[in-house]
Amino acid sequence: MLAxxxxxxxxxxxxxxxxxxxxxxxxxxxxxxxxxxxxxxxEIRSGDTETAQPAAPGALANVQAPVDSATASRSTT
Known part of the structure; x- marks a missing residue:
C-alpha cells in the first residue's frame, strides 16, 4: 500500500x-x-519486566518471615 x-x-x-x-x-x-x-x-519496557518474571499465584502465601530466637522465646512462654 505504501510502496x-x-x-x-x-x-x-x-x-x-x-x-x-x-x-x-x-x-x-x-x-x-x-x-x-x-x-x-x-510502558512497553515496564510491561516486559512484569511478564518476564511472573509470580506464582500462591507464591506470597508460602513465604514465612524469619524468626529470631528472642521473638521465638517470647511467643512460647
Missing part, C-alpha cells in the same frame, strides 16, 4: 499538514508526538 508513495507524495502530505496546523503549532505537535512515543516506550 507506491514517492517523494512528491511526501511533500504534498507535508504541505497539507502545514496548512492545517500552521507553522507555529508544528513544533508543539512534534514535541507532543515525541513525548507520547517516549511514554509508550517506557
Amino acid at each position: 507506491n508513495l514517492t517523494g512528491w507524495h511526501a511533500l504534498l502530505i507535508l504541505a497539507v499538514i502545514l496548512l492545517l496546523f500552521g507553522a507555529a503549532k508544528l513544533p508543539a505537535l512534534a514535541r507532543s508526538v515525541g513525548q507520547s512515543a517516549r511514554v509508550l516506550k517506557t
